[in-house]
Amino acid sequence: MQRTRVKICGLTREEDIDAAVAAGADALGFVLWPGSKRAIDLARLAELSARVPAFVTRVGLIVDQDAAFVEAACKHLDLLQFHGDETPGVCESFSRPYIKALRMREGVDLEAAASAYGNARALLLDAYKPGVPGGTGETFDWSRIPANLAKPVILAGGLHAMNVQQAIRAVGPFAVDVSGGVEAAPGIKAAAKIDDFLRQVLTTYPSKFQ
Ligand SMILES: O=C(O)c1ccccc1N[C@@H]1O[C@H](COP(=O)(O)O)[C@@H](O)[C@H]1O
Secondary structure (H helix, E strand, C coil): CCCCEEEEECCCCHHHHHHHHHHCCCEEEEECCCCCCCECCHHHHHHHHCCCCCCCEEEEEECCCCHHHHHHHHCCCCEEEECCCCCHHHHCCCCCCEEEEEECCCCCCHHHHHHHCCCCCCEEEECCECCECCCCCCCCCHHHCCCCCCCCEEECCCCCCCCHHHHHHHHCCCEEEECHHHEEECCEECHHHHHHHHHHHHCCCCHHHC
């Protein structure tokens, strides 16, 4: 039986890293795209990533950014999360493994994407909102995710403690990813919400295991 992994994204403060690690998060996300209210720069990434203990994955969130910047960030990261329109070739051109985020716009072909991004460690599925690359706080129709996709699925988009059990039972994802659902304000996490979220995930098993 496999538990559902958890990534907490959009961390900007040491105390939030500590809270996420203490609650049992598997991965922590740092938004490196300057258009986000949760953005941090490379100097801050260096400080925050040094706080993360062994066996917790440090993930850098990128949206169609300059290659030299991405490679410089890799020094402080374990995994890249490409959240823009990056091609497979771009995603594979850096010194870290990657996951590819796909926004669930009308007509998106997840099976084709799983094949195209063949070296991705997982596909992260997020809600689609025109003009916004992610972090919208909105859910999408989880029934659109095909069973037995050729890549592990990381479910994102509008998750919080009150809907994550339902999401896990519906989708059976490898992992869930949350940002806004554990915040007091953009970039400011709430330890009680992180605890609650982790508690809900860790006490749920996907329907395929029931
Ligand atoms: O968090 C952001 O500001 C962000 C900006 C650009 C692309 C993605 C972003 N966040 C990611 O979006 C999903 C869903 O977030 P939420 O839980 O709905 O707030 C998640 O992967 C965030 O890391």
